[in-house]
Amino acid sequence: MTMPDYEVEAAEYDSTRGGEPRARAAAAAIERLLPPGPVLDVAVGTGIVAAAMTRPVIGVDLSAAMLGHAVRRLPGRVARADARRLPARSDSVASVTAIWLLHLMPDSEAVVREVARVLRPGGVLVCTVDKRAAHRLAEGNPAMPGARDERARVEALGARYGLAVCGEGSFVGHGQEHEPVFPLLALAKG
Template identity: 40%
Template sequence: MASDRTRFARQLFGAIAPQYDRMGVVLSFGQDPRWRRFLVSKVNAIPGSWVLDVATGTGLVARELARRRNVRIVGLDQSEPMLRRGIQAVNEEGLQGRISFVLGQAERLPFPDEAFDSVTFTYLLRYVDDPQATLAELARMLRPGGVLAGLEFHVPQNPYAHLGWKAYTRTVMPAVGWVASNAWQRTGRFLGPSIERFYERYPLPIQIRMWQEAGIRRVRSRVMGLGAGIVIWGVKRTAVTGA
């Protein structure tokens, strides 16, 4: 049975799916596509390899991977409306031979161990009950030496940037969302407090430790967009060296 958090995420993203790609650009002042491109740049996949993109949504990262890498991608998400929009976009771009979509949950991935050469995820960990267990499940998908890379929102640490971020997420974002639709207004109101609560419980050093405890080594991070986004990446340790 799905948890309250899972049901909430499913309802939230189902309602905003039709305008998701455009509104992501608008609400981030054009930063979201740049963050996703940087995420993709950390996927060091050789031609013909398999990449799993979890919380794929409308397939934005999957499509960027297909454009920039000669790889095959499986995009997984729990929202059927988001996946339908993703299938439509993939067909419009002629990428249907490179990208396939699967309905499922990040906490219980329907694939065997070590089935993928790389794994990516985007805006995922705030929507699961146990981020540590979810990271372990993502790592289970990776072959030894494979890259795990994730993009999440972040709370700026600079005091002035934090004040601007808080004002934006509490006032501007809900107002811009209101212009688009009731669903986007609710999303705009939800995002700022949700991001802040997550970082109160899981500040960056704790997140890095969770990655390491999931079996990911050489974990690195880069804060993006004046502190509003962060990409974290690392490599699954090998059985022989543990490196």
């Protein structure tokens, strides 16, 4: 699988992926799994989901083009950074989100390890899992095992780095073909 070129896709990203309705559904589902307080959104993209949240969000992304959109939605609260090397001290962040990220990473373990490093004890990671499986199921096809964001894999990676499942949820991908249901997994640092 090749990673999309987000420098090119940024201009049309929101309109081709459900726009505001999907963003509001995602934000509401994510917030139900997070403790109170600010959030570090890893791979913030255009900032559409972060802007729909009711709490302060700091966003990081590797794509300059995506951040060009996010900076308008989250002025003064975005930075360019790699998900595998977050610009935060160890044990300093209360909540992290990684939505529609792990399925893209050739090494999703590096992201989980880095998030575990920056989360403080009791901190929570909320991430999407089984993204491609959600699309396949919505289309009436069986899920294919072995994805980088397969729930069992993410749970095992979390456990390896001191993160335990503390919740789950989902949201509908409004505005997308077949409106897939995207699973969310919450992992807390012990």
